[in-house]
Amino acid sequence: MTTTPTSVKVTRSGNSKMLPVPAELARTAHAELGDAYTVELLGDDIVYRRASDHAVVTGSGAERVGVVPAGRALRMTGRSGVPPLDDWSF
Amino acid sequence: MVSAGTLGGSLSWPPVPDEYYLPAGPARPVMQGDVFDNVPFIKGRRASKPTDDPNIAVDRRLVVVLGYPCDIYSAGRLAKVQTVAPVIDADKAGIPSDWDGAFTVAPLPDLLGDGRMYAADLRVAANIDAFYLEVANRKRCLSELGWAAFRQRLGLAHTRLINHLSDLVAVGSDVWHEMAMWQRWNERGRPADRFQAWLDGREANLGGFSRRAALGRGMHDVVRASLEVELQPGC
Numbered sequence: 271m272t273t274t275p276t277s278v279k280v281t282r283s284g285n286s287k288m289l290p291v292p293a294e295l296a297r298t299a300h301a302e303l304g305d306a307y308t309v310e311l312l313g314d315d316i317v318y319r320r321a322s323d324h325a326v327v328t329g330s331g332a333e334r335v336g337v338v339p340a341g342r343a344l345r346m347t348g349r350s351g352v353p354p355l356d357d358w359s360f
Numbered sequence: 361m362v363s364a365g366t367l368g369g370s371l372s373w374p375p376v377p378d379e380y381y382l383p384a385g386p387a388r389p390v391m392q393g394d395v396f397d398n399v400p401f402i403k404g405r406r407a408s409k410p411t412d413d414p415n416i417a418v419d420r421r422l423v424v425v426l427g428y429p430c431d432i433y434s435a436g437r438l439a440k441v442q443t444v445a446p447v448i449d450a451d452k453a454g455i456p457s458d459w460d461g462a463f464t465v466a467p468l469p470d471l472l473g474d475g476r477m478y479a480a481d482l483r484v485a486a487n488i489d490a491f492y493l494e495v496a497n498r499k500r501c502l503s504e505l506g507w508a509a510f511r512q513r514l515g516l517a518h519t520r521l522i523n524h525l526s527d528l529v530a531v532g533s534d535v536w537h538e539m540a541m542w543q544r545w546n547e548r549g550r551p552a553d554r555f556q557a558w559l560d561g562r563e564a565n566l567g568g569f570s571r572r573a574a575l576g577r578g579m580h581d582v583v584r585a586s587l588e589v590e591l592q593p594g595c
Contacts, residue, residue, distance in 0.1 A: 315526065343521040343522060343523045343524070343527075344521070344522040345520060345521060345522075346463060346516060346520045346521070346522060347520060349463075350461070350462055350463035350464040350465075350517070351453075351454050351455075351456075351461035351462040351463070352453050352454060352462050352463070352464045352465055352483070354483065355483050355484065358403055358405055358417070360446060360448060360452075360481060360483075360484060
C-alpha cells in the first residue's frame with residue numbers, strides 16, 4: 271500500500287524533534303496509539319517501520335544472517351511478460 | 361554515491377546510460393552486472409536419448425556476470441567458476457518503456473552506445489571459466505544505481521519481490537565502497553590480489569576493528585582515509 275505524499279513539519283518536543291503522522295495515513299497504516307516503530311536514516315530519508323517488521327541481524331562473519339524487512343518489498347504475481355524459453359535460439 | 365533521497369527525487373526513470381553505467385576502465389574490479397563480449401556461452405542441447413550426454417553448442421556472445429561481488433572472488437582473485445547470463449536484444453523481450461513487467465530480464469539501456477535497449481536474460485545461466493572474462497572485452501560496468509536496479513531485477517525474476525531501490529543501495533553500500541577503494545588501489549599500481557588482505561588488516565585508529573569490519577559498520581570515510589595513507593609514495 272502506498273499513499274500520496276503529504277507535507278508535514280518538524281516540531282520541537284524537549285530535546286527531540288517531532289514528525290506528525292497525518293490521520294489518514296495513520297488510519298491506512300493501522301497505526302494505533304502505543305504501537306512501536308523504529309526510525310532510521312537511509313541516505314537523506316527518514317524511514318519509519320513497524321518494530322515487528324524491522325530487519326533482525328544475528329551472528330557474525332559468514333554466520334551473519336539478516337532478515338529483510340517484510341514491509342517494504344512489493345509482491346508481484348503472475349507470469350513475466352517474457353515467455354518461457356521453449357527452444358535454444360536465444 | 362547515490363543517496364536514497366536522490367532515488368526518490370530528481371533521478372529520471374527509466375535511468376539514462378550516464379546514470380546507469382560507470383566508465384569500464386581496466387582498474388575497475390569485475391563486479392556483478394559487468395557486461396563482457398566474446399564470452400563462450402555453453403548450451404547443452406538434448407541428445408537422442410536421455411542417457412546420452414547432451415550435444416554441446418558454444419556461442420561467443422555478450423554476457424552479464426551474475427554472482428554477488430563477495431562470492432565471485434577467492435583470495436583476492438576471480439574464482440575460476442563464474443555464472444553468467446546472456447545478453448539479448450530487448451525487442452525480443454518486450455520490455456515496456458517504464459520497465460514494468462518483463463520480470464525475467466534485466467534492462468541494459470543503450471548498452472552498446474547505439475541507442476538500443478538490451479537486456480540480461482535471467483531465464484538462462486551458464487558457467488564459464490573466469491579466464492574468458494577478459495577486461496579488454498568488458499563493455500560496461502554498472503553504476504551504484506544500475507547495480508541496485510540489476511539486483512532488483514534478479515530478485516524479481518526469481519522471487520517476484522520488488523525490493524526498493526533505496527533499500528538495495530543501502531544494503532550494497534559497504535560493497536560499493538569496497539569496490540571503489542579496490543579500484544583506487546589498482547589505479548595506483550598495487551597488485552590487485554593484495555587488496556583483500558589489506559582490507560582484512562587491523563589499525564589502532566579503527567578501534568580494534570579490521571578495515572573490513574569498519575567498512576561494514578559504515579566507517580567509510582575512515583577506511584578511505586586509511587587507504588590514501590597506504591597509497592602514499594614510500595608506504
